[in-house]
Structures are given as C-alpha cells and as structure tokens.
Amino acid sequence: MADKHIDEISGVETTGHEWDGIRELNNPMPRWWVYTFYATILWGIGYAIAYPSWPLLTEATKGVLGYSSRAEVSAELAAARAAQAGNMERIASRTVEEIIADPQLQQFAIAAGASAFKVNCAQCHGSGAAGAEGFPNLNDDDWLWGGDPEALYQTIAHGVRHAGDDETRISEMPSFTDMLTQDELRQTAAYVVSLTSAPSDAALVEPGKQLFADNCASCHGVDATGSREFGAPNLADAIWLKGSGEQAIIEQMKAPKHGVMPAWLPRIGDSTVKQLAVFVHSLGGGE
Template sequence: MTRRDTDIDQETGIETTGHEWDGIRELNNPLPRWWLWCFYLTIIWGVGYTIAYPAWPLISRATGGLLGYSTRAEVVEQIDAFETQNASLTTALTEVDLAVLDENPELQRFAISGGASVFRSHCSQCHGSGAAGGIGYPNLLDDDWLWGGTRDQIAYTVRHGIRNEVDPDAHWSQMPAYGEIFETGEIDDVVQHVLALSGQDHDAAMAERGSVLFADQCSACHNEDGRGNRDFGAPNLTDAIWLYGGDLRSLTYTVTNSRFGVMPPWSTRLTEAEVKAVAAYVHQLGGGE
C-alpha cells in the first residue's frame, strides 16, 4: 500500500482518500446524512437504555436502571396469576385421596399435567426424560416396583425417598456384601442359582449348590421362590427386569459388593400438591398398579 496526495479520480470525478492498493484507489464517498443521523440516534438510544434499564454487570449484580424494571419480577407476577387461577384445583389436589383421583377427571387431568412439569424439572435427570431409567435408576414404565406402584405408594416414595439419611421415614433396605461372608466358589454358586431363577443359561450343578446357600442367606428378603418382598424393598429375581443388570458379571458384582442406591426426599422441595401430581403422572405412564 502506498500513500499519495489526495486527488480526483479521472473516471468518476470523485475525490479519493489518497490510499492506493495494487493500483486501486479508494474513493472518498461520504455516508448519506440520513444514515449518519440514524447511527447517532442509536448511540443516544443505547446510552439512554443502559441508564433506564438493568444493563451493566457488576461483581454480584447488574446496574438496576432508573425505571427499576425486572424480568424476574414479571415472571413472578405471571406465576402468581396462574397460581391464583388454579388455587381451587391445587387445594383439591392437596386434600384428595389419590386412590380415588380418577373419580374426578378434571382434577386428574390437572394433576397429570402439573406432574409432567414436576417430573421434567426434578426427576428426569435420573429416571430419563421418558422415565425409562437406566443402570441403577428404576424404569418407571414397567410394573416392577420395589416399594409398590399404587399412587399412594409412589407418593410416599417421592415424599420420603430411599435410603437417605435426611428423612427418618425414608424406605430403607440394605443387602449384605456377601464377598465378606461367602467364599468365592459360594458366590459363583449363588449367582448360578439366581440365573436359574430368572430362566437364564446356568450351570445346573452349581445352581443346585447355590440353592442351599440362597435358602439360608437370601430367602429371608427375596423369599424362597426368589420373587422378592416389597416390605423389604427386595427385588423379584425371577423376571427379566434388573436394576443393575442380570447377566453373570453384574450379578456376581451385586452379590459380592451389594448395591445401595439412594433417592433424596422431595417433601422439603415440593409442595404436597406437587408430590401428588408427580405420583399421578408416573402412575399413568403405564407401570402404575
């Protein structure tokens, strides 16, 4: 790039800026006045906006603005308006016996709709957006329930949680880690027996030996037939539904080390109406009893 004295372009008759790039000279075409005034007005408007509304971030907050406008306050106002509108239904849901919820179709629709929002906000992180669960997180779409699948039982579980140390009314069960009780061969035998109970391929001789150990150590919770006991939160071992996996490797790990899943109590974070709503929502997904 070279610098030349300002001159007039011969072809256009327009003054140049005096700059030249590879033989190309820059014309000094001024911006239209209307465009400049629009630009100046936007600057003035921007300065005024930052003074009137929240704008500049500070260490712990933003400037409040002279008008005191708040989008949060606007949302709170809208929420309050809807809560006032639905107050009668919310009160009815708080007081209703969930066992007869389906006798009031309007209240049931309100509960399921609200429960879906509660589930997406608080439950989907563990149970999945579709409630199908995952390893260690129960599938809420099937009919296999450790602690019962009626609306009332689901609400109790939501309200108090499982194996947490916060709520004294939480469901509680604890399987021993049989790696500290059985010999390695005995663990293998019990696992083969469990495989037999669930109709999977197994070693018959090992399963026969394992049945004796199972009756002595495991049947108190899982029952002699392996169908489990909801009073203890002991799962049914005869079906194809497994919380932590039902293959040889997973079962061996479970028997050796035990499992100890924890669910927090939600009664401190959800209202009673929200607890009942999410119980109604989960119940109608297909696995409720």
C-alpha cells in the first residue's frame, strides 16, 4: 500500500484524489452536520412507518397512523356537497328571476355559475366573457335573442341552431349573391356603414338605403336596429360579430356566417344552466 500523502502546508492527510495538480484534503465533516444527517435518516424511517410510503404491486403501505389524503379530500368534498345541498334544492325549484330576487341565493348561483362558465363556456366566449373572433361579448348589452334572465336561460339551455333540439334558437341570413348585383351589394354595405361611420363613397348611401329597405328591413328593421324575433343583429350600434367595414359586410351578404351554440341543458342539467344564466346576467350587460 502506498504511503498516505500529507499536505505540506496544512499537514492534513489528502483523500488521494488529484486533478491538475490539485489534491483534496481529507477533513472530517463537522459533527453538527453528521448528527443532522443521522437525524434525517431516523426521521425518514419514522415517516415510512407512520404514513403511506412504500409502493407495492397494487397499492402502497398503509402506515400505522392510517392516514389517507384521498380519504381526507373525499371527506372535504362530502362536507362541501352537504353545505351546498340546501341551495341546490332551492335553485332546482325556482326560476332564474326568483333566484336573482334572493340575494343569498343569487350570490351562490353567481359563484357556481362562474365556475361552470370556465369549464363549459370560456373556450368560445373567453375567460372574461369578452368573446373571441366570431363569438359574442357577454359583457355588453347587445343581445341577439334578449338579455333578460329567462331569455338567457332559453339560449343556454337549448342553444343556437343546435340540431336535435326543437326549442333551439333559429335564424338564417340568406345569400344575396343571386338577388343583388355587385354594385348593389356595395351600395347596401355603404348605407349600413353610414349608420355608424363614414362610408368610402357617400354617393352610394342613398341608393343603398332603398336596397336595404327592400331586402334587409324585414329582419333588421326599418331603422336597422335588429329584431330579436329573428335573431337579427342591430346594425346601427357599431358592435360587429362577424367583422366590420364595407368589405366584411359584403362578404356576409354573399356568404353568410352562421354560428352554432350547443344546447347545454342535456349536458349539464337544469340547475347548472340556471346558475350560468344568473352569472351571465350579473356581468353587466344583462337586462
């Protein structure tokens, strides 16, 4: 066995490791560190005995304390359901308007509806309900089918153009390609734009107004403020769902875009639909 190497400066034995002429001193660890290390080993052994820790083929060791995080969560969920049971029964037996009239029940429904909205509605309407491209903003007061509590319930429950639901909202704008020439489409678009801003050519507005009265007023109204009976939008408020500007209006007249909203009643149940209606109504745009 080779003689142990002693560092000339410190007089301490080295470990025998050397790298690029540098040797490692074989200094013992401080006692407090060693004792702490031993304590962590003892603590780990005690924890493994007291709590579930060692995985087996189909489960883990139970631990002498019998603790289970799953059982704890299940108990907390059961307690939460028991606390909610009374409110859920009241929601199930009342209309949306009656829920809103009860401040305590309204607050509960808003909180529950906000959670349901994030799970079921935020994908299209956004987490803040401000809408995405082609999907309506639920914070403003522009409603195709009405923004009162019962109207909101009807729309959420039965959807819009949802196949298989006889009570779904139905509206369909026809294509005007075969009815109007390209020049007439431009004139109509110029008139619609003139209701909220300046058109590209003011000379097109007057003939466009007549074309609008002949072809569009039956759904959108003589004053272009829309009709909820047909789900026809208000064209005089500068709020646009499918795109604004003359070219976007022309494209909508040529190839109308028809959105679809699912019927949520069979998916999430009557009580959750009511909670969603109360929540959406509370956003500020509800009537």
